[in-house]
Amino acid sequence: MNGYTGKILRINLTTRVVSSLNTADYEQWGGGHGIGSAIFWDLVQDKTISGFDPANVVTIMTSPLTGTMSVAAGARTEIQGIGVQSYPFEWFTRSGLGGRFGSMLKFAGWDGIAIEGKADSPVWVDIRDGEVQIKDAGTLWGLDTRQTQENIWQEVGGKYGYGSWVTVGPSEALQRSTQRPAVLCIGPAGENLCRVASLIHDAGNGAGQGGFGGVWGSKKLKAVSVIGTGNIPVADPKALIEARLWAIENFISPLDEFDASKSVFATMPSNLRSFPAPLVTWKRSEQSRPQSCTGCQAGCRSRFDTALGNESSCKESYYYTPSWLVKDYVPSSDGPDPQALAADLAQKYGINVAEPETGILYLRDLNKLGVLGPGKQIDCDLPFDKLGHVEFIERLLEMIAYRQGIGDDMAEGFYRAAARWGRLDEDQKTGLLNNCYWGLTMHYDPRGSLEWGYGTILGDRDINEHGFCPLYMIPTMTAKNPPLSAEDFVQLFSERMPPFQDDPLMLDYSDGNMYSEHICKLVAWHRHYGRFWIQSALFCDFQYPDFFNWAAQGYKGITGEGEPKFFNAVTGKNLSFAEGIEIGRKIWNLDHAIWTLQGRHRNDVKFADYIYDIPNEVKFTMPVNNNGQWEYAAVGGRKVDRAQFEEFKTRYYELEGWDPETGWPKRSTLGDLGLGNVADELESKGRLGKE
């Protein structure tokens, strides 16, 4: 079992029994999400329970590539279980994070962790190679995520400082490390069962979606700490190193082209990162440096002399943007940058920033509307005169984390808060509350970004997979001089989308094609690819799939060739790119079966009203097929048609081999995938689709 350690840690917090599962029993799923879903299926008998139920099982999974030198695939950790954020169903869902937790877990000899039950008092888990202890967390409860980790580092490292040797087992010669333990933990938001609470690791690696911080809080689990001194068996180390050098030579720009003054947003509207470039939107100080997850070439995070906002990236860095909100905004050189402070506070409290990102704009509109504010119908002491400044975000996050005042509502997520405030129906009709699927905030708009919006509503959460964004971002951002003709640009994507590679029309997002069988293929491919290569093999979702690459010859990115090259070098297997996608289809079917058992019917699969009733005003320049000819055109300014979207769903269910009447999986489809036992369970619950 090259790439795997062979065992998965199983922790029952109720009984405080620690045991293990054999990874070999789950190897067919590849790793990460696939194994997590299979373990969840086996261990959770009643899939209809709440995420807060002690019987909910949370899995923390690595992949065979975790901890290896695979490019942008050595660091991801996949988190799964029943989440508490989505509405009206608390879907079985996923989140993930980078950093070094996954690699350290592998070095300690574990492919993953399955956590079940609920402790009767706060606990943390101390893993030192094969030794696992459940410890009292009484002194940690109430601390923020930084304080929690620092306390654990001191307990595990003892008197030794960072960089000193720490002995972590009986063999001082073999079991010692200069590393700090990798700690995954919750902050006050998780302790207070916020549905928007994250799991945080190190300074700025967070698993935000799903509200797993709140799930851990309900289990009285404050933290899991791991330090390992082992290594990972690699089938062909020479092939792995050669693959890394090949990737760096052919797909990554030379380091001397790195411009520290620019963020990655300004330089690379594509996927595979070409050089260390920070994913932050505030102005970086001179005293800062890029920071990478284990084994990654990209360095999309940063560390600063002030430590404020360390390792935060992407959404954390812009969810609170003063230049949007403050008249005559000038970045302060005296006090803390509100943007960096906002990122830092969210990490410390353990709050998923996707909620306040749109929530702040919603609060502002409600305040302008005259219904929210001091003495208003929704009474609160939020200082709107300080919106965009430090004072506002400090107060808002404190209210959410500790459920103070209307913070008690916002801790449920802004969708549930709107319901409590009696505004949900109206604000979903107008779109004032910009949460369009499963009660979750919009990221990309389903009226324009079809693969994103449709994929999300057919799944469980904001997919957050940017693979096709270059299809519309590159032409939009290079409108006057696109790098390729529309036809060549489309082919760059479609030729690497097996088994649908012969149908480039799946990349035609035009009005006349947006409900077609071609778009069904696009959505299916994206879900299947993502379920295996991104979420199970754990290639970083920020960098894969890499269809279009500025640094590559002919702009042809690494996708299709790179993923199996790394996977096979590590595992010694001979898995093709297409075979990986087929495993992804199997995982997608298992997940869909779980959602079906949770209660999903095709009638539930619908967007918020405003998506159907109000045209979006955004237009992308993208390739469209006009009577057989590909050309670039503006696409957007449209709404989703209810009846035609229902027809799309029928086509999609038929493509997947699911019952179009209910959307439920069929025995024949599950049987072909080797999931006969899943069909049996669905049948016993009366939720098997008709043939």
Add this chain to the structure above:
Amino acid sequence: MDKFSEPSREFVSLISREVDFKDRLIGSNLHERAGVKTISLYSLHELYMLLNKPYPQIDLHKMERWLRIVIRDEELAARIKTVMEQPGSDLEKLLHMRDLIGLRLIQCRAQDS
């Protein structure tokens, strides 16, 4: 770029004000990773801030009408309309419009000081 006619102090006060919720303008910004971020605009200044983003998006006709009817700056609205009628992409036009609005805001600030 031609200057606007000199505004009175009262006029500056009028076009610099924040408008009510019902009179807000909706704009968006495209972001490579963030996607589409939509925001309510309550003042001329906020519109200017949006147009300074890398990839702003806004309905040009609604913007012209908003400037003319809500903000009540007919001269600025007329200049915006002229830009609308010129050839070029929406993004190119928005950049030109941003500069016009910026010019107007500089005038307002000068009058204020």
